[in-house]
Amino acid sequence: MTRIDRRALFTSGAAAALLAAAGGSVDASPKSGGVLRLAVPRDGGMLEQAARGAIYDRLTEIAPDGLLRGELATGWHSTADARTWTFNLREGVAFHDGAPLTADDAAASLTVQGITGAEMRSVTALGSHQLLLELTRPNPHLPYLLAGPDHVIAPGGDFPVPLSEAVGTGCYRVERAQEGRHFRASRTADHYKAGTAGWADTVEIIVIPDAAVRAEALRDGYVDVAALPEPRGLLRRGEFLYHPSSSDMALAARHDVGIPRKVGQSAPLDDGRIAERWWRA
CATH class of the missing domain: 3.40.190.10 (Periplasmic binding protein-like II)
Incomplete structure (x- = not known):
C-alpha cells in the first residue's frame, strides 16, 4: 500500500x-x-x-486548519520592503509566576534564540507592548517563521531551561x-x-x-x-x-x-x- x-x-x-x-x-x-x-x-x-x-506561547501560531494567526501578538505590519516589522502584543497576559508579559521579554527571547530562516539585525521593545524587528534582508514570511517551535517567549528571554523550571504564558x-x-x-x-x-x-x-x-x-x-x-x-x-x-x-x-x-x-x-x-x- x-x-x-x-x-x-x-x-x-x-x-x-x-x-x-x-x-x-x-x-x-x-x-x-x-x-x-x-x-x-x-x-x-x-x-x-x-x-x-x-x-x-509564541508571537504567532499555525492553527489546526493550517492558517496563521496571532498568539501573543494581536497584529503586525511591515514596511513595503518587508525588512522592518512591528508587532503589537496582547495586553493583560502574565507568566505562570505572575509577572506581566512585556515587549522586553519578547525582545530578549528573540535575541537569545534568533529567528530560524531570517537574518535579524535588531529587535527592540517600543514601550511595554510593541516590538520592532529589523532584518538585514527582506522576508515577507517572518510572521510564519515566528510560529516555529524554537521561538517561544520566556520571561527575560530565559530559555532554554529544564522543564521542571520552565515558566511561560x-x-x-x-x-x-x-x-x-x-x-x-x-x-x-x-x-x-x-x-x-x-x-x-x-x-x-x-x-x-x-x-x-x-x-x-x-x-x-x-x-x-x-x-x-x-x-x-x-x-x-x-x-x-x-x-x-x-x-x-x-x-x-x-x-x-x-x-x-x-x-x-x-x-x-x-x-x-x-x-x-x-x-x-
Whole structure:
C-alpha cells in the first residue's frame, strides 16, 4: 500500500474523514476537564516538544486548519520592503509566576534564540507592548517563521531551561517534570485562550521507549494517546482512533479522546500543540 503523504492529507481535511471511518467522533465539541495522558518514545524529543508547547506561547501560531494567526501578538505590519516589522502584543497576559508579559521579554527571547530562516539585525521593545524587528534582508514570511517551535517567549528571554523550571504564558503550568522521562502540568486559570484551547485540567506525558509497550499501555487504559505505537496489537484488540489512519499510524487514541476536525501536523507532535488542542470527550 502506498504510504500516505501526511501534509497533503492534513491540509486537505481528509484526516477527519479517515478518523470518522475508523469510528471516531471528530464532530464532538471540545469539553473541559479530565486528565489527558500521552505516551511518547524516547527518541525524537517528543516529550520536550509537547511539554514546551503546553508551557510556552509564541508571537504567532499555525492553527489546526493550517492558517496563521496571532498568539501573543494581536497584529503586525511591515514596511513595503518587508525588512522592518512591528508587532503589537496582547495586553493583560502574565507568566505562570505572575509577572506581566512585556515587549522586553519578547525582545530578549528573540535575541537569545534568533529567528530560524531570517537574518535579524535588531529587535527592540517600543514601550511595554510593541516590538520592532529589523532584518538585514527582506522576508515577507517572518510572521510564519515566528510560529516555529524554537521561538517561544520566556520571561527575560530565559530559555532554554529544564522543564521542571520552565515558566511561560501557555495554557499549562508545570507541576513536576524529569527530563527524558515524564511531565505533568495543570491548566492555567483565567488564561486568555480559555474556551478555545487548553481543555484538559491536567496533562501528563510519559516516555515509554518500546512501541509495543506504548500500544499495551493504551489498550489497558494507562494512557489515552500513544505516539508511534506498535499497530498490530491495537488493530487486533479493540477499536481506537488512528491518526492519520490505521495504515499510517502516527498517533493512536482511546475513543473518549477528542481530536480537532482539522489537524495541521506533518509528523507526530511536530508543532507540540497536542496538549492544548486535544480533549477528553
